[in-house]
Amino acid sequence: MSTASSDAAAQFSGRQQSALQRVQNALHLYPWISPLVILILSFIAFTILNPRFATAGSMGLLIQQMAIVAALAIGQTLVILTAGIDLSVGAITVLAMMVMATLAKDGGMPGLLALIIGVGLATLAGLLNGILVTRMKLPPFIVTLGTLSIFTAIALLYSGGSSIQASHLPAFLNWLGKGFSIGGLRLTYGVLLVILLYAVVGFVLSQTAWGRHVYAVGDEPEAARLSGVPSRRVLLQVYTVAGFIYGIAAWALIGRSGAATPNAIPTANLDSITAVVIGGTSLFGGRGRLIGTLIGAIIVQTFAFGLSLAGVNQQWRLLAIGLLVIIAVSIDQWIRKVK
Template identity: 50%
Template sequence: MSTPSAPGARRFGEHLPSLAEIGPLLALLLACAFFISQSSRFLSFQNLSLILQQTMVVAVIAIGQTLIVLTGGIDLSCGMLMAFGSIVMTKFAVVLGVPPVIAIFCGIAASALFGLLNGLLITRIKLPAFIVTLGTLNIAFALTQLYSNAESVTNLPNAIMFFGNTFSIGPAEVTYGTVLTLLMYLATWFVLRDTVPGRHLYALGNNAEAARLMGLKSQRILITVYSLAGVFYGIAALLAVSRTGVGDPQAGQTENLDSITAVVLGGTSLFGGRGSIVGTLLGALIVGVFRNGLTLIGVSSVYQVLITGILVILAVAADKLSHRR
C-alpha cells in the first residue's frame, strides 16, 4: 500500500534530469578533474581559453550535425563542406578582390548549397544519408583542391579574421569566435526547446511515419535541416579561417568524425528523436579537454585518436542499450 507522499515523490523524480542529460556534464567534470591532477598548467586561464579556441570550429559544425542526427540522419561531408566554404570566401576576398563581407557570405552560401544538395538527394531520390554525404564529401574535397590549386590562401583582410581577435575578461583572453559559438548554441537551444519547428524536428526523428500522418511535411523539414546545417558549416569555415589566418585546402579532413563524436558523447541518439544541443556543446568540450589534457601530459596524438574512438564506441553502445530498454 503506497504512502501519501509517494505520488509527490514520483512527480519530483519526473523532474530530475536523466542520466543521458547529466552524463556528459559528469564526464566533462571527471575529465577536468583527472587532468588537473596530472598537470598544473591545465587549469590556467590561458590554457582554458586555448581549449575554447580549439573547440569552437568543431562545436559549430556539431550544431548542424546535431540537427541532422535528430532527424535520424548523418552527415559525413560536413568537414569538407567547411573546407570548401573557407576556400571560396578567402579566394573571393584575396584573388577576386570581393569586399570581405560579401566574400564571407559567398563562402557560407557555397556550404549551404552543398547542404541543399544533400537534402534534395536524400528526399527526392530517396538515397541513404550515409551514401549521399559520403559522395558529397569526395566532391567537395575535389572542388576544394581544384579551386585552390592545393595551395593555402594567405594575406587575408582583417575583416575575415575578426572572430580570431580576443578581448579580456579578467586574466582570461576570449576570442569573439567563442562568443559567437555560444550565442549560436543559445539560439539553437531556444528553437529546439520552445518553437514549433523544433518540436516538428523531434517528432520526425522519433517516428517518420507518425510525423507524416500528423501532417508534417517531412521532405521540407529534411531539406531545411540539411541546408541549415550547411550554413553552420560555412560559419565554422569563417571561424577556422579567423583562427588560423589562412584558407587551408587541407582543413576539414577529421572534423566530420569529430563532430559525430561530440554529438554522440553529448547524449544525442543516433536513432534520432532524442538529444539536446546543450549535450552537444558538452560533448565538443569533452573532446577538446581530452586532446588538450593528453597533449599537456605528453601522450602521443595516436593515443589521443585511440581514446576518442573508444569514447565514441562506449557512448553509442550506451545509446543502443538505452534504445532497447
C-alpha cells in the same frame, strides 16, 4: 480514480523501480547529464596529471580550439536528430572557406561580399544533400559520403591546393580571430559567435514548432507524417540549415587558423560526430539536446588537450576518444530501453 488512489499508485510504482532504473529514467529525460559527469571527472583527472591544465591560459586555448568543432557539431546535431548523418561536414566548410578567401584575396572582392557568397555556397551544398535524401530517397550516409568527395575535389580544384595567408585577406574575414582577455582567459570573437549560434539554435529546437517537428521526424517519421508533420520538407530544411552553419564555421575557421588552407580540418567529420554522440544525442534520432553537444565538443577537446599536456602520444589519444564513443553509444542503447 481518486487523487488519493493516484498518489498511492504513483508511490507504489516508484517503489518498484530500482536505483539503476531511476538513473536510466533520469538519463532518458536529461541526456546531457552523463557527458557533464564525464567532463567534470576529466577536468579533475587532467588537473591532477598536470596542474597547468587548469590555468586561465590553458582554458582559453582549449576553448578557442574547441569552438570550430562545436560550431560544426550544431549542424551535425540537427542531422542526427532526424536519424541521419553528415559525412560532408568538413568538405563543405573547407569549400566555403576557400571560396571566401580566394574571392577576397589581395583586395579582389570586399570581405563581406566574399563571406555572403561563401556562406551561400555552403547553404546550397547542404540543400543538395537534402534534395538527394528527400527527393531521391537515398540513405544519408551514402549521400554525404559521395558529396564529401565531390566538395573536397571542388575545393582543391578551385584553390589549386594552395593556402592563402591572413596577410592576403581583408580584415573582415580575419576579424573572428581577434579577441579580448578576462584576467588570463583569452577569448576570440569567433568563440562568442559560436555561443550565439548555440543560443539561437537551442531556442529554436526547444521552443518552436519546427524544433518539435525535427524531433518527431527523427523519433517516428511515419507517425510524424500521419500526424500532419511535413517530414520531407523538415528534412530538407535541416540539411539546408546545417549547410548554412558550416558556412559560418568556415568564417570562424579563417580567423582561428590565420589562413585558408584545404587541409585545415582533416578530422572535422569524426570530431563533430564524436561530440554529438558523446553529448547524448541518439544516433537513432529523436532524442538529444544541444547543450549536450556543446559539452561533448568540450570533452573531445579536453581529452586531446589534456592528454597532450600529460605527454601522451597521439595513438593513445585516438584510443581514448574511440573508447568514449563506444561507451557513449552503449549508454544510449541502454537508455533507449527505458519504459
